Amino acid sequence: MSAGPITIGEAARRTGVSAKMIRWYEATGLLPPATRSEAGYRHYDDADLHTLRFVRRARDLGFSVEAIADLLALWRDRARPSAGVKAIAEEQIADLRRRIGELEGMARTLERLAESCCGDQRPDCPILDDLATSDGPRLTRTSSRGLGQRSPVRRG
Template identity: 60%
Template sequence: MNIGQAAQASGVSAKMIRHYERLGLLPEIARTDAGYRQYDEAAVHTLRFIRRSRDLGFGIEEIRSLLQLWRNRQRASGDVKRIALEHAADLQRRIEAMQSMKRTLERLAAHCHGDERPDCPILDDLAADAAPSGSHTPDTRFR
C-alpha cells in the first residue's frame, strides 16, 4: 500500500510516517522503481504501535526502546514494565506541576478585580518573576 493508504490504515498522518522513518522507528520501507514507498501490514502494525505509544505520552526514545523490546521475543517483561512505570512516574510529576500552576493562577485571578482599573495582580506576579535578579523583589502575597 502507498503512504496515504498506510496513513489511513494506521491513523498516523503521512507527514508523521515520513518523520518516524527519518528517526529510524520503522524498518526500511520498500520502494517501487519510481521511488514510491510501499508499506506492508507489518509496517502498518508498527505505525499503530507508535501511535498508541504516543497516545500514552511516551517520548521518541522511550518508543524506540519499546519497539526494540516488542521486536525481541527474548525480551524480559520486566524491562517493559520498568519503562512503563518510569513514564507513569514522570506523568505524575507533570500532573502535580500542572496542578500547582492551576492553583497559582486561580489564586492570582481571585485577587484580580477584573474591572476597568489597570491594577492587576496577575501581571504584577508575572512581571516580578520575569525581573532580572536583584532588580526587583518579587511580591509573594498571593502565592
C-alpha cells in the first residue's frame, strides 16, 4: 500500500513500465487518466499500479492493445464468465504459433543464404544479392515485440 499519491517516475520504478509507456497507456485508455497535482504532475494510486502490472504482463505475453483492453474489461467485471477470457487467450496462442512459423521460415531462409555465402575476402555475397533483388512478400512489425501480418509489396 502506498502512503499517498505516486509520481510517474515512482510508478515506473514499481511496475517496470517506463514513464513514456505509462503516458501512452493513459492516452490509449488502458490506464484511466491520472489525477493531477496543482502543478500538473500525474499522480497514481495502488489500483493504477495494479493495472500497469496487468498490462505489462499481458504485453509480455504478446497481447495486442485491443486484446488487453478486452482483458481489462473482463478482469474488472467480477461477474464475467471465464469463456471470454479463454477465447482471447486461445486466439493469442494461435497468433503466437503463426508468428513462430514465420520466424522459423525466416531462419530457414537465412540459413540457406548463409550456407551459400563463402564468407571470405571475395566481394560476391549471395546474402546481399538476395536482399537487393528479392521481390517476395515483406514482413512488417505490428509492435516493438514482434512480427505482424505480411504486407503487400507495392509496385509502381
